[in-house]
Amino acid sequence: xxxxxxxxxxxxxxxxxxxLACAASGGTFSYYGTGWFRQAPGKEREFVAxxxxxGVITYYADSVKGRFTISRDNTKNTLxxxxxxxxxxxxxxxxxxxxxxxxxxxxxGYNYWGQxxxxxxxx
Numbered sequence: 478x479x480x481x482x483x484x485x486x487x488x489x490x491x492x493x494x495x496x497l498a499c500a501a502s503g504g505t506f507s508y509y510g511t512g513w514f515r516q517a518p519g520k521e522r523e524f525v526a527x528x529x530x531x532g533v534i535t536y537y538a539d540s541v542k543g544r545f546t547i548s549r550d551n552t553k554n555t556l557x558x559x560x561x562x563x564x565x566x567x568x569x570x571x572x573x574x575x576x577x578x579x580x581x582x583x584x585x586g587y588n589y590w591g592q593x594x595x596x597x598x599x600x
Contacts, residue, residue: 479588481499513556525558
């Protein structure tokens with residue numbers, strides 16, 4: 478059983494940067510593909526980025542491509558999301574997830590989830 482805990486969210490202005498982290502415990506982190514999702518009030522959970530177990534292959538939503546970078550450090554059991562050039566529409570709760578069973582973009586297939594961290598971008 479893997480536990481995931483996100484950190485790094487906050488209130489920033491448009492154009493600013495944030496770096497989110499997701500610390501994993503209770504399992505072998507390097508066994509699992511991982512991803513970041515976000516959910517805004519009244520909206521469905523949305524794929525943001527995914528990364529393979531070894532960190533070689535990455536996936537991004539079109540809305541964040543070129544602005545966000547996903548990475549992982551398996552020696553520290555930690556997943557990261559570097560977010561640059563933030564926009565008000567990036568405002569959401571950001572959640573990390575592990576062990577996708579239906580592809581990285583499908584949130585239904587992930588076995589493990591964190592509780593989320595709030596990111597608010599003011600204009």
